[in-house]
Amino acid sequence: MAESKVVGRDPEAVSRFVEGFAAQLVEAGMQRMPARVFAALLSSDEGSMTSAELGEQLQISPAAVSGAVRYLTMTHMVSREREPGSRRERYRVHGDQWYEALTNREALIKRWEGALREGVSSLGADTPAGRRMAETLAFFEFVESEVAAMMERWRVHREKTFGQG
Amino acid sequence: MAESKVVGRDPEAVSRFVEGFAAQLVEAGMQRMPARVFAALLSSDEGSMTSAELGEQLQISPAAVSGAVRYLTMTHMVSREREPGSRRERYRVHGDQWYEALTNREALIKRWEGALREGVSSLGADTPAGRRMAETLAFFEFVESEVAAMMERWRVHREKTFGQG
DNA sequence: CGCTTCCTTCAGAAAATTGTGAAGTTAAGG
DNA sequence: CCTTAACTTCACAATTTTCTGAAGGAAGCG
Numbered sequence: 001m002a003e004s005k006v007v008g009r010d011p012e013a014v015s016r017f018v019e020g021f022a023a024q025l026v027e028a029g030m031q032r033m034p035a036r037v038f039a040a041l042l043s044s045d046e047g048s049m050t051s052a053e054l055g056e057q058l059q060i061s062p063a064a065v066s067g068a069v070r071y072l073t074m075t076h077m078v079s080r081e082r083e084p085g086s087r088r089e090r091y092r093v094h095g096d097q098w099y100e101a102l103t104n105r106e107a108l109i110k111r112w113e114g115a116l117r118e119g120v121s122s123l124g125a126d127t128p129a130g131r132r133m134a135e136t137l138a139f140f141e142f143v144e145s146e147v148a149a150m151m152e153r154w155r156v157h158r159e160k161t162f163g164q165g
Numbered sequence: 166m167a168e169s170k171v172v173g174r175d176p177e178a179v180s181r182f183v184e185g186f187a188a189q190l191v192e193a194g195m196q197r198m199p200a201r202v203f204a205a206l207l208s209s210d211e212g213s214m215t216s217a218e219l220g221e222q223l224q225i226s227p228a229a230v231s232g233a234v235r236y237l238t239m240t241h242m243v244s245r246e247r248e249p250g251s252r253r254e255r256y257r258v259h260g261d262q263w264y265e266a267l268t269n270r271e272a273l274i275k276r277w278e279g280a281l282r283e284g285v286s287s288l289g290a291d292t293p294a295g296r297r298m299a300e301t302l303a304f305f306e307f308v309e310s311e312v313a314a315m316m317e318r319w320r321v322h323r324e325k326t327f328g329q330g
Numbered sequence: 331c332g333c334t335t336c337c338t339t340c341a342g343a344a345a346a347t348t349g350t351g352a353a354g355t356t357a358a359g360g
Numbered sequence: 361c362c363t364t365a366a367c368t369t370c371a372c373a374a375t376t377t378t379c380t381g382a383a384g385g386a387a388g389c390g
Contacts, residue, residue: 009288017284024280028273029194032378042301043284045293051337061380066338087336087387095297099304108193115189119182119208123174128210132260135327136207139264142322146315154307162300198349216367226350231368252358252366 009045015057017043033060033068038077041093048081048092076101096158100151106144113140174210180222182208198225198233203242206258213246213257241266261323268312278305 018039025035036058041049049057051065058065069091072078077098081090116137123130183204190200201223206214214222216230223229234256237243242263246255281302288295 009292009294013287017280017287021277021280021284024273024276027276028270042297043288043294047293047297062337063339063381064379067379070338085388087334089337093297095300099301103308105193108189111189111192112186115182115186119186122178122182123208127174128212129174129208131327132207132212132258135260135323136264138323138326139319142319143268143315146318150308150311150315153311154304157307158300158303161303162296196348227367228351228369229349232349235368250358252356252364254367 014043018057031068031071033064034071034077036060037065037068037091038072038093041078041091047094048090050083050088050090052088054091096155099154103147103151109140109144113137116140179208183222196233196236198229199236199242201225202230202233202256203237203258206243206256212259213255215248215253215255217253219256261320264319265316268316271309274305274309278302281305 018036021042022032022035022039025038026032030038037054040054040057041047051062051069054060054065055062069078069080072091073080078091078093079097081092082088083090116133119133120130120137123133125131125134183201186207187197187200187204190203191197195203202219205219205222206212216227216234219225219230220227234243234245237256238245243256243258244262246257247253248255281298284298285295285302288298290296290299
């Protein structure tokens with residue numbers, strides 16, 4: 001289209017993507033509003049939006065934005081910035097920080113490991129069930145150790161493919 | 166304790182583990198009943214239980230067992246077996262098949278990739294948002310390719326540690 | 331120093347999810 | 361072939377979750 005440079009973004013196309021991608025995230029277990037907010041940020045050209053912009057695009061109240069953003073910052077998917085000299089806050093999805101958040105179920109896995117350890121000792125390490133749980137525990141420990149290395153390889157791969165972006 | 170060989174399993178300790186581990190799985194996004202059923206199977210010495218046994222241990226109706234099991238079999242966390250010459254069904258957690266299910270968000274990731282691809286082309290590969298999404302897409306493709314290799318390394322590691330179990 | 335703007339918190343209404351009982355279906359065993 | 365045991369499906373009730381409007385609080389700007 002001739003107008004592509006200035007208008008560029010067809011709001012309808014953006015919205016379609018946002019809602020579609022958010023729906024996938026919801027199916028993966030994320031709450032609806034955090035998912036929609038995250039998808040909106042991901043599809044913004046700046047990689048960041050203000051609370052008001054989010055509210056308008058998603059047709060939700062400031063309260064809903066606030067709740068979603070609280071969740072997203074707590075899980076490190078999004079960071080908040082103060083626009084200098086303004087009461088406005090910008091919410092930003094960083095280039096790669098959120099990849100880690102998505103895969104980095106660190107705290108979660110730690111707790112699973114704790115629960116499994118307790119299971120092994122309370123059911124007995126010498127019982128069939130105890131052995132099965134010990135093996136499960138070993139699996140998680142293994143994954144944990146591998147993920148760090150994998151993310152490092154990703155960083156290398158990413159730089160090769162996209163430059164230091 | 167002297168009775169350890171025959172009684173062995175303190176039902177209360179088992180229940181404590183089951184409910185505790187299930188709660189962790191719930192926090193990770195799994196539905197309550199599937200989580201409880203899965204934890205119960207995991208902590209059983211045979212690695213399998215009948216519908217009736219599950220209903221009794223978890224104090225839930227046959228309908229709830231049925232629903233939970235449907236979910237678990239669909240996600241390949243559990244397999245079902247017919248007890249030969251009986252109407253009873255046994256639900257089993259296999260040694261390692263479920264590890265894969267847990268990490269193998271294959272179908273899910275495929276759909277994310279689809280949604281992202283659509284986003285890249287509808288927002289334009291030459292826009293900042295498009296580039297960000299292309300990079301995200303590359304990340305998922307990278308992870309997908311790495312996970313297979315990681316599971317292979319796990320199998321080797323597992324055999325070394327536990328024998329061919 | 332007070333006004334205004336923006337964000338957050340809170341209580342409650344609306345909506346979605348979840349588990350049960352009851353009825354229905356399939357298949358073993360006499 | 362009929363009986364009966366076991367699992368599944370369905371509709372509904374109860375709980376839980378989710379989002380909103382309204383009130384409250386912090387921070388720039390005149």
